[in-house]
Amino acid sequence: MKTVLSMVLLLAASSCEIGAASDVQRLAITSPERDSMKDDLGKENPKWKFIAGQWTRRPSGGRPVLAQVAETQPWAVAILEDQKFDDVDATVRFRPVSGKEDASGGVIVRAKDGRNYLLVRANALENNFRLYTIVNGKRSTIASARVTEPKLGEWHRIRVVAKGPKIQAYLDDALLLDHEDKTFTGGWVGLWTKADSVTEFADLEVTGTLTK
Secondary structure (H helix, E strand, O other): OHHHHHHHHHHHHHOOEOOOOOOOOOOOOOOOOEEEEEEOOOOOOOOEEEEEOOEEEEEEOOEEEEEEOOOEEEEEEEEEEEEEEEEEEEEEEEEEEEOOOOOEEEEEEEEEEOOEEEEEEEEOOOOEEEEEEEEOOEEEEEEEEEOOOOOOOOOEEEEEEEEOOEEEEEEOOEEEEEEEOOOOOOEEEEEEEEEOOEEEEEEEEEEEEEOO
C-alpha cells in the first residue's frame, strides 16, 4: 500500500513539469519594496549557520568557493541567517564534484530553521529535478521534472522563484517546474546536499520582499 501511495504522489508531482513548448508566465519579484543581497560564498560570513555537514571554503578554478565535503546523513544543510524573505528569487551556482550514493546540490528558501523549508535540488546521478517541502525534518516531493543529469565536475545554476503560493524552478536557466504550495510563506535562504555528495557553491544572489 505504501508503494502504491508513493507512486501516486510521484505521478502527481510530475504533472508540474514544464514542457519544452510551454508558454507559462514567468514569475518575477516586481514590488517596489523588494530588497537584494549577494554572497559570492568565497569569504567568511558569520551569518551562515551550518546545521549539518562539513562546510569549508576552498579554492576552485582560481577562486574561493564554499564546499560541502563530508558524508552527511540524511543531508547537509547551511542556512544564511541574514534577511528573511517572503516573495523570493534566489539563484546559486553549484558544481557536483563526487558522490556514489548522491551527487547533489540544492537551494533552500523560506526556511524557518534547519528542519523546515522549501528545497529545489538537482543530482548528477539522477535524471530528475525536484521541489520538496521539508517539514520537521521529513522530506516530501511536491514537483518533479525529468532532465539530463547535470555533469559531474561542471558548474550549473539553480534558480527558484516563490511569489505567494506560486513556485517556479530553473536548472541552467531552463524553467522546469511550476507549482503551488502554501506550506511556507517566508524565511531564510540556504544551501543543501545529500549523503556522500561533495559539492561546491558560488555566487548566491537573492531578491525579494523582506518578512515584516
